[in-house]
Amino acid sequence: MRWNLDVVVGVLVGLVGTGLIVAGVVWKGRAVRPFAASRARSVAQREYARDLQRAADHVIATARRSAGDGEPAIVTVEAVVRVTRERYGYAVVERHHAAAALRRRFEHWRCAVDCVTDAFS
Incomplete structure (x- = not known):
């Protein structure tokens, strides 16, 4: 059998492809999955805090949109809990x-001017 350039390139492409498939099977998801349980807990805590903050922002925006002219927007902690769930x-x-998340976002958005909340009680 004579080796020509087409055969050599075909074998190399096949070997590289097989190597990539094997590497993908072996290292599948390692970049996204944390190695340690403590890292997984800290990521979960950060996501929980971020989701609470987003829910508080959503509740504040919804309350401001639904408030009538001249009346304060009523923002409750229970609404934040409900939206988060x-x-x-x-x-x-x-x-x-x-x-706590509602208090932080309440102060961040300067809601004391046009909002009322039960987060401080």
Whole structure:
């Protein structure tokens, strides 16, 4: 059998392709999955805090849109808990975490001018 350039290139492409497939099977998902349980917990905590913040922003925006002219927007902690459960799929959302997130976003968006909340009580 004579080796020509087409055969050599075909064999090399086949070997490289097989190597990539084997590497993908061996290292599948390693870049996304954390190696340590402590890292997984810290990522979950950051996501929980971020989702609470987004829910608080959503509730504030919705309350401001639904408020009439001259009346304050009413923003409740229970609304933040409800939105966090419905939009982000958390089974348990602690009220004091939702209240803390709402207080932070309340101050960030300067809501004291046109909003009322129960997060400070």
